[in-house]
Amino acid sequence: CAHLMKAGHKISVYNRSKEKANGLIDMGAIWCSNPKEVAEKSNILFTIVGFPHDVEEVYFGEHGILKSIKSGSIIIDMTTSEPSLAQKIYNEARKLGVSSLDAPVSGGDVGAKNGTLAIMIGGDKEAYETVLPFFNLMGQNISFMGKEGAGQHTKMSNQILIASTMIGTIESLLYAFKAGNDLEKVIQVIGKGAAGCWSINNLGPRIAKGNFEPGFFIKHFVKDMGIALKEAKLMNLSLPGLALAYQFYMYAMALGLENLGSQGLFKVLAKMNGI
Structure with a gap:
């Protein structure tokens, strides 16, 4: 506005x-x-x-x-x-x-x-x-x-891609953290190569700084993934990557993290690994 x-x-x-x-x-x-x-x-x-x-x-x-x-x-x-x-x-x-x-x-x-x-x-x-x-x-x-409806279907395609990309982004940074690397330097390097994507270049730096404030709430992302899974079911379409991401984010909701940004999934995977 x-x-x-x-x-x-x-x-x-x-x-x-x-x-x-x-x-x-x-x-x-x-x-x-x-x-x-x-x-x-x-x-x-x-x-x-x-x-x-x-x-x-x-x-x-x-x-x-x-x-x-x-x-x-x-x-x-x-x-x-x-x-x-x-x-x-x-x-x-x-x-x-x-x-x-x-x-x-x-x-x-x-x-x-x-x-x-x-x-x-x-x-x-x-x-x-x-x-x-x-x-x-x-x-x-x-x-x-x-x-x-075509606009909404396109947005579902967008959210499906982001769902799996977020898991990859977080696992990558969790690995780098456990290995003792400087996360900001890792992001600068891999963000410019074949692994470069919006999630690593925009949300990666927030994760590195411990900033989990919402640009996009986890609870809204869960809503979007739920819609995509519902539509996929209506089309008899199996999307296992999306289903897995949905379960991880539902776990985040169960932990009371629904008002964090989508990068807050880092906390979930860190908890699963005792970090």
Whole structure:
């Protein structure tokens, strides 16, 4: 939202915790008491919340967006959520003469702050072309993936890859730590070679410094992996690497680490090895 406001756009906002919107309100955003009120004041509406049940409430609840959205409007859900829910929103919005896009993002807290997110979009192509200038304010890698739900399916592919990559990143650094190597030097070297990836280059330095603060919460990653496993089951698809990563992160949840960043899995594997 801040990127939109800095570009000169007027916005109305709602958050369940008003204090989280105070920065935007101070910049001139109009505060609304619920999603329905935001929809009444807007013709282009972005949402991003935590879980699929939150998306359901925001769109279909008593004070939901679809209770008051105007015909001709465009709604864009940027939550990482279920493809089937994206399709449900699309179908219900269409009955109201409203265009819908599912547009989950990747890039973490750094990407959000710097406007460098990857945004993967499914839904109405004409609506996508209309709001592309807004997406360009939020990210650098903007891709239209196809019909409704295609954005969410692409995000699932992203999360499946990250799941196994995180295990590899953490095992690599755990090995280096046990061997007595300087973790920061190890990251500098292997991050520039064939093993280089976003996880080692962005989360590796945080692990080396003992920084497990969330850019992306473990509890949200578990949610994403659960969605991917559910969708894979519907497609009769076996994804053993994802299933293993899911179990490790569920163990992290059992240990009370759900509010750490995804790199907090290092604590789990360290505990398993008596470190």
